[in-house]
Amino acid sequence: MTREAYHKALKNLEDDVLQMGDMVADAIRKSVEALQKRDINASREIIKNDLLINKKRFDIEEKCISLIATQQPMAVDLRELTSILSIITDLERMGDHAEGIAKINVLLGNEPLVKPLIDIPRMAEIGLSMLDKCLKAFIDRDTEAARRICNEDDQVDALHDQIYRELLVLMMENPRIIHMATYLTWVSHNLERIADRVTNIAERIVFMVTGKMEEINVSKY
Amino acid sequence: MKKENITVPEPIVNIIDLVLYYGKTKALKGINLDVSRKKITSFIGPSGCGKSTLIRCLNRLNDLIESVTIEGSIRIDGKDIYDPAIDVTELRRRVGMVFQKPNPFPKTIYENVVYGPRIVGISKKNTLDEICEKALKKAALWEEVKDRLHTNALDLSGGQQQRICIARAIAMEPEIILLDEPCSALDPIATAKIEDMLVELKKDYTVIIVTHNMQQAARISDFTGFFMLGELVEFNVTTEIFTNPREKQTEDYITGRFG
Numbered sequence: 213m214t215r216e217a218y219h220k221a222l223k224n225l226e227d228d229v230l231q232m233g234d235m236v237a238d239a240i241r242k243s244v245e246a247l248q249k250r251d252i253n254a255s256r257e258i259i260k261n262d263l264l265i266n267k268k269r270f271d272i273e274e275k276c277i278s279l280i281a282t283q284q285p286m287a288v289d290l291r292e293l294t295s296i297l298s299i300i301t302d303l304e305r306m307g308d309h310a311e312g313i314a315k316i317n318v319l320l321g322n323e324p325l326v327k328p329l330i331d332i333p334r335m336a337e338i339g340l341s342m343l344d345k346c347l348k349a350f351i352d353r354d355t356e357a358a359r360r361i362c363n364e365d366d367q368v369d370a371l372h373d374q375i376y377r378e379l380l381v382l383m384m385e386n387p388r389i390i391h392m393a394t395y396l397t398w399v400s401h402n403l404e405r406i407a408d409r410v411t412n413i414a415e416r417i418v419f420m421v422t423g424k425m426e427e428i429n430v431s432k433y
Numbered sequence: 434m435k436k437e438n439i440t441v442p443e444p445i446v447n448i449i450d451l452v453l454y455y456g457k458t459k460a461l462k463g464i465n466l467d468v469s470r471k472k473i474t475s476f477i478g479p480s481g482c483g484k485s486t487l488i489r490c491l492n493r494l495n496d497l498i499e500s501v502t503i504e505g506s507i508r509i510d511g512k513d514i515y516d517p518a519i520d521v522t523e524l525r526r527r528v529g530m531v532f533q534k535p536n537p538f539p540k541t542i543y544e545n546v547v548y549g550p551r552i553v554g555i556s557k558k559n560t561l562d563e564i565c566e567k568a569l570k571k572a573a574l575w576e577e578v579k580d581r582l583h584t585n586a587l588d589l590s591g592g593q594q595q596r597i598c599i600a601r602a603i604a605m606e607p608e609i610i611l612l613d614e615p616c617s618a619l620d621p622i623a624t625a626k627i628e629d630m631l632v633e634l635k636k637d638y639t640v641i642i643v644t645h646n647m648q649q650a651a652r653i654s655d656f657t658g659f660f661m662l663g664e665l666v667e668f669n670v671t672t673e674i675f676t677n678p679r680e681k682q683t684e685d686y687i688t689g690r691f692g
Contacts, residue, residue, distance in 0.1 A: 215689035284648050286675050286687040423677030 218283045222292065225275055226351060229296055229303075232268045233347040236303045237340055239265065239310035240406060244336040247317045247399065248329050255314035265307035269300045288420075295420040299350070302409040302416075306343075309402040309409075316395045326382055326389045326396070335371045335403040338364060342410040349414065353421045358414040362429040368407035375400040438668040441469035441656060445609065445639050446491065450505035453486055453495065460486050462663040463505070468609075468656075473631060473640040475650035475671070478660035479686065484643045487660070488611045491641065492528035493521055509609070526553070529602030533614040535594035537586035537601070542569075542578050545586045545597050549605040564604050571637070572600035573630040592623025596630065603634075610634065612642040616649065628653050647687055651675045659683045 239258055246254035276293050279285060285293050342361050349357040379393040379400075411429035419425050444467035453461040461483045468474050476484035486495065493514060495501045506513045514524055526549070537545050546568050547561045555561060565582065569575040574596040578589070586597050595615055602610055612631075616624040631640055631653055644650050650657050651671060658668040659682070667680045678684045685691040 214691060218689060286647065286651070287678050287684045289688045290676060 228272045236307045243310040243313035255317040258314035262311040269304040291420045295416040302412045306406050309406045312402045339407040355418045355421050358417040361414045362411045372404040441467045443470040445470040447508040452504040454502045456500040472655040474656045475654035476643045476658045482660040483663040484660045492525045526605045528609045529607035530611045537597045541583045542586045543582040546600045568600040568604040572596045592619045609639045
């Protein structure tokens with residue numbers, strides 16, 4: 213190893229990405245928990261903490277730019293840095309989706325839910341598991357694991373469709389709940405987008421390792 | 434050759450199974466490589482990898498070293514340049530060379546540029562003036578020196594001296610210009626001028642450059658060859674070499690994990 217300081221900085225950057233991933237996972241988990249428990253204070257905390265996620269993203273971005281400017285990274289290192297720039301954008305947006313769920317909980321206030329939350333926590337659970345595997349694949353440079361993650365997205369999409377249909381039926385039966393049911397479709401939409409963004413990250417990991425840009429998560433529409 | 438290298442468009446130079454010994458030391462171990470016409474090809478690799486030795490084979494400069502023996506062949510425009518019937522002086526006119534340290538003659542700017550044409554018998558002042566102006570323009574030096582063509586070339590800055598040497602090579606109307614680390618003694622501004630000029634030059638000439646500066650190879654060349662211990666490890670389109678090299682050795686070298 214000849215450029216030790218540089219490669220140490222790259223390694224630290226990976227740790228930063230993992231940290232940011234944990235922050236985002238935490239926000240997603242807590243946003244759904246708060247919705248289930250109707251805990252408005254917890255939701256407000258998530259909204260406030262989103263600023264920390266955004267800040268972390270800017271920190272990582274600055275470090276990437278500084279490494280590109282000062283170290284002229286090449287080949288696998290260059291691919292890693294450009295991939296990280298893309299990955300943190302996805303993570304930051306996932307944080308925004310969690311914040312979106314928290315805001316909905318605040319907007320709903322003390323209004324009782326129109327239905328028990330079963331599929332929404334399930335969507336969150338799958339999304340979080342995808343994110344966890346994705347961050348591991350990033351560190352392990354595991355393209356096979358990254359590809360498998362994209363398959364799991366189908367389950368999240370299916371749950372989203374199911375929730376949408378259920379809520380639509382409820383709204384037709386009782387127009388007075390349209391307000392709340394619409395908010396819940398937004399929660400489901402946020403979770404669906406979160407899982408989609410994990411697949412973006414998975415695609416970046418494949419690029420980072422192989423140098424080939426490819427669309428792994430193809431839309432069924 | 435161990436690995437399949439890419440096929441380049443319109444090859445002007447074909448290097449085939451080239452082996453070179455300095456005494457008993459094998460400095461080039463069977464190089465196979467084609468150089469594309471009117472493109473910039475760069476050779477990179479750690480010191481002692483054979484890249485300079487290789488370009489010095491292309492105009493037979495290694496002939497001047499007694500202990501050198503060569504096997505294999507190099508063809509330029511299909512003709513073997515190591516064929517005994519080849520006129521080496523004519524070969525060196527067609528294949529010009531610029532070295533690491535600027536080495537203008539201790540003469541005027543004008544005399545430096547027209548030195549070659551004079552040697553081959555051109556003596557008409559008008560013709561020499563034209564050659565001088567054209568060569569200096571191509572070397573992107575004309576505007577800087579046109580009012581002092583008859584001052585000593587050694588009074589110029591390092592970057593200007595290097596461009597004089599390039600103009601001196603161009604004055605002979607070569608087909609191929611070899612450059613061995615042409616910017617390593619220059620500051621970044623002089624380097625940038627030379628790089629811009631080389632990109633212009635490839636409209637008319639085939640350029641082959643040896644450089645330790647990987648960013649320079651990445652910036653200006655169309656094709657890049659990576660050499661190590663006398664072997665061509667990888668030869669590919671420059672962007673591929675620097676974004677997604679096929680060989681681990683190449684990747685280790687360009688990312689600084691080598692050694």
